[in-house]
Amino acid sequence: MMNKILENTIKENLKEGKRLDGRGLDDFRPVKVETGVIAKAEGSALVTLGNAKVMAGIKVNVGTPFPDTPDKGVLMTGAEFTAMSHEEYEPGPPGPAAIEVARVTDRTIREGEIIDVSNLVIEAGEKVWMVFADIYSINADGNMFDSSALAVMAALNTAKMPEYKDGQVIRENLKKNLPVDGMAVSVTFCKIGDAIIVDPTMQEEKLLEARLTVGIKDGNIVALQKGGDGGFTDAELGDILDRAMVHSKKLLKVLK
Amino acid sequence: METKPDYLVKAGKRLDGRKLDEVRKMKIETGVIAEADGSAMVEVGKTRVIAAVYGPRELHPKHLTLPDRARLRVKYDMFSFSVEDRKRPGPGRREIEISKVMTEAFNSVVITERFPRAAIDVFVQIIQADASTRIAGLNAASIALADAGIPMKGMVTGVTFGKLYDAKGKSYMAVDVYKPEDQWGQADIAYAKCMSNDETVLLQMDGNVTKAELLEGKAMADKCMVEVYEEQVAALKAKYER
Numbered sequence: 063m064m065n066k067i068l069e070n071t072i073k074e075n076l077k078e079g080k081r082l083d084g085r086g087l088d089d090f091r092p093v094k095v096e097t098g099v100i101a102k103a104e105g106s107a108l109v110t111l112g113n114a115k116v117m118a119g120i121k122v123n124v125g126t127p128f129p130d131t132p133d134k135g136v137l138m139t140g141a142e143f144t145a146m147s148h149e150e151y152e153p154g155p156p157g158p159a160a161i162e163v164a165r166v167t168d169r170t171i172r173e174g175e176i177i178d179v180s181n182l183v184i185e186a187g188e189k190v191w192m193v194f195a196d197i198y199s200i201n202a203d204g205n206m207f208d209s210s211a212l213a214v215m216a217a218l219n220t221a222k223m224p225e226y227k228d229g230q231v232i233r234e235n236l237k238k239n240l241p242v243d244g245m246a247v248s249v250t251f252c253k254i255g256d257a258i259i260v261d262p263t264m265q266e267e268k269l270l271e272a273r274l275t276v277g278i279k280d281g282n283i284v285a286l287q288k289g290g291d292g293g294f295t296d297a298e299l300g301d302i303l304d305r306a307m308v309h310s311k312k313l314l315k316v317l318k
Numbered sequence: 319m320e321t322k323p324d325y326l327v328k329a330g331k332r333l334d335g336r337k338l339d340e341v342r343k344m345k346i347e348t349g350v351i352a353e354a355d356g357s358a359m360v361e362v363g364k365t366r367v368i369a370a371v372y373g374p375r376e377l378h379p380k381h382l383t384l385p386d387r388a389r390l391r392v393k394y395d396m397f398s399f400s401v402e403d404r405k406r407p408g409p410g411r412r413e414i415e416i417s418k419v420m421t422e423a424f425n426s427v428v429i430t431e432r433f434p435r436a437a438i439d440v441f442v443q444i445i446q447a448d449a450s451t452r453i454a455g456l457n458a459a460s461i462a463l464a465d466a467g468i469p470m471k472g473m474v475t476g477v478t479f480g481k482l483y484d485a486k487g488k489s490y491m492a493v494d495v496y497k498p499e500d501q502w503g504q505a506d507i508a509y510a511k512c513m514s515n516d517e518t519v520l521l522q523m524d525g526n527v528t529k530a531e532l533l534e535g536k537a538m539a540d541k542c543m544v545e546v547y548e549e550q551v552a553a554l555k556a557k558y559e560r
Contacts, residue, residue: 274521294517295518296518299518303532
């Protein structure tokens with residue numbers, strides 16, 4: 063719960079185009095991406111977005127393919143809002159909000175065709191590589207969607223492939239990269255009153271009337287997810303799509 | 319369809335003979351579940367869903383109570399035999415996500431402030447799936463809520479759209495995708511509006527489109543929404559004119 067004074071302060075400031083952390087409506091927080099932060103993982107990244115910190119790790123295992131895609135490897139994305147990362151989060155299995163973040167991130171990566179799963183086959187119909195991308199909030203301060211997409215993208219970019227020899231998975235001295243093609247990012251906007259802000263903080267997310275996440279690769283839209291208990295007008299949607307394109311280019315530069 | 323077809327569009331027609339801007343044949347029936355406070359069945363081609371509304375009623379568990387409004391809960395799930403490969407019973411991650419966005423869509427139109435502390439439960443069951451199930455479910459739930467007498471700012475009406483291709487690889491936007499188009503098309507977009515204020519209340523996409531393509535498909539869907547909305551209203555009226 064947020065007290066009324068804070069809520070009013072945020073809303074009054076937004077009317078003047080200002081945000082409590084000093085940003086304008088269309089300013090992203092400073093983004094920092096560190097990769098290779100977990101030695102045990104095949105790939106990993108820690109993304110800092112202002113105060114928010116999110117970590118993603120990649121593990122690659124051998125498994126059996128899904129019956130409907132025997133000639134394809136598997137990509138699985140999970141997300142957990144850890145109890146350590148915010149006073150309002152509790153331990154336990156991921157709730158609807160975390161599941162939504164995982165699935166929207168998964169869509170941006172999958173539909174962006176970042177990983178060629180047909181390249182992850184060991185023996186068609188029998189054995190394939192399964193890529194697990196797991197996201198954990200370290201310090202929660204809003205915009206889990208974009209920080210997760212950045213973290214997973216950065217972790218995949220730097221991930222190494224294990225080897226499979228004589229029924230054994232070898233994870234030492236790995237040189238071969240995961241088959242990654244291109245880069246996708248997402249950009250999230252929230253509507254509070256008449257203001258449409260990019261990269262919301264946790265405080266701002268609590269007041270959001272509507273939210274839209276736009277997944278982008280090579281200037282094309284690869285994922286969309288609307289959330290929140292309110293709606294968007296057509297003019298607002300057009301504005302968001304234009305602004306998302308501009309932000310996506312800046313985020314891609316950070317990833318490079 | 320096991321293998322990718324060479325085309326989904328040929329001479330302006332789709333594999334099932336529809337035009338690009340044509341929705342499948344719809345059948346809507348209001349009041350299909352006598353026990354419920356409101357209910358509706360929507361059939362769109364082979365997709366068939368039932369939505370049932372219970373409430374406003376007492377909310378359990380109590381700690382979920384909202385002091386100033388009702389808690390609206392939409393639960394989407396599929397029958398295990400509604401799809402080709404049996405779906406494991408019970409909600410998985412996909413169903414939890416869809417339930418969340420559907421709840422949010424209806425939260426923007428239902429006047430929950432009228433029923434503090436109460437629950438309004440909407441159960442959306444997919445009986446048979448041939449793509450565009452969440453939108454069929456949304457359209458059914460909208461009628462079921464109205465049938466239950468729940469006050470709303472307006473009806474929620476949805477139409478899906480997607481991106482299809484012809485034998486030469488040229489792309490086309492089309493409304494109301496069915497299974498082969500959902501499976502093999504280049505994009506799949508679930509889209510719904512509140513018809514009284516024209517605001518987008520649900521929007522989800524996976525695939526790959528340009529902004530121009532997205533807006534083209536959206537404009538096509540907007541036109542079809544009027545048709546679907548009229549069918550929703552007609553089905554609702556039909557129950558009370560019987």
